[in-house]
Amino acid sequence: MKILQNRTAPRYQRDNITSYLLVSSLTCDSKKLTITLVDMAPGGIQKIHAHEPEQMYFLLEGEGIMTVNGEEEKIGAGDCVFFDSFAEHGLENTGTTRLRYLSAASPSFSKDDCLKLWPLASQQQEGEYSLNPAD
Numbered sequence: 001m002k003i004l005q006n007r008t009a010p011r012y013q014r015d016n017i018t019s020y021l022l023v024s025s026l027t028c029d030s031k032k033l034t035i036t037l038v039d040m041a042p043g044g045i046q047k048i049h050a051h052e053p054e055q056m057y058f059l060l061e062g063e064g065i066m067t068v069n070g071e072e073e074k075i076g077a078g079d080c081v082f083f084d085s086f087a088e089h090g091l092e093n094t095g096t097t098r099l100r101y102l103s104a105a106s107p108s109f110s111k112d113d114c115l116k117l118w119p120l121a122s123q124q125q126e127g128e129y130s131l132n133p134a135d
Helices: 111-117
Strands: 011-014 017-023 034-040 045-049 054-061 063-068 071-076 080-083 089-093 099-106
Touching: 054 063, 063 080, 089 099
Parallel strands: none
Antiparallel strands: 011 017, 017 034, 034 099, 045 089, 054 080, 054 099, 063 071, 063 089
């Protein structure tokens, strides 16, 4: 059994987004699945991008505009968005509060991709972790 936590997960931070790499080939030798937890501040933008793994986003809180292959839809807490391999996708937090979502991608991103895409040490390693659940 592996228990993974966002405070000990590799991260990336850019464009008012923090992404925590939970389940992956890098963190627990997963071969078929990558799971991330993503926090977006108001105004945060995940730029349009594409990759081989198919993926889904499940919004835990907040609201935004999801774009998949040029189609835009307003989404909010409780919505689940699925998109195929190589679909061009991105998300913008258009609300006034944090947008938080869980992402699952299959197959797992390679270890090399994980190291490139989530290059930052964990919050715990950098001493940034707070016990405040809003962080």
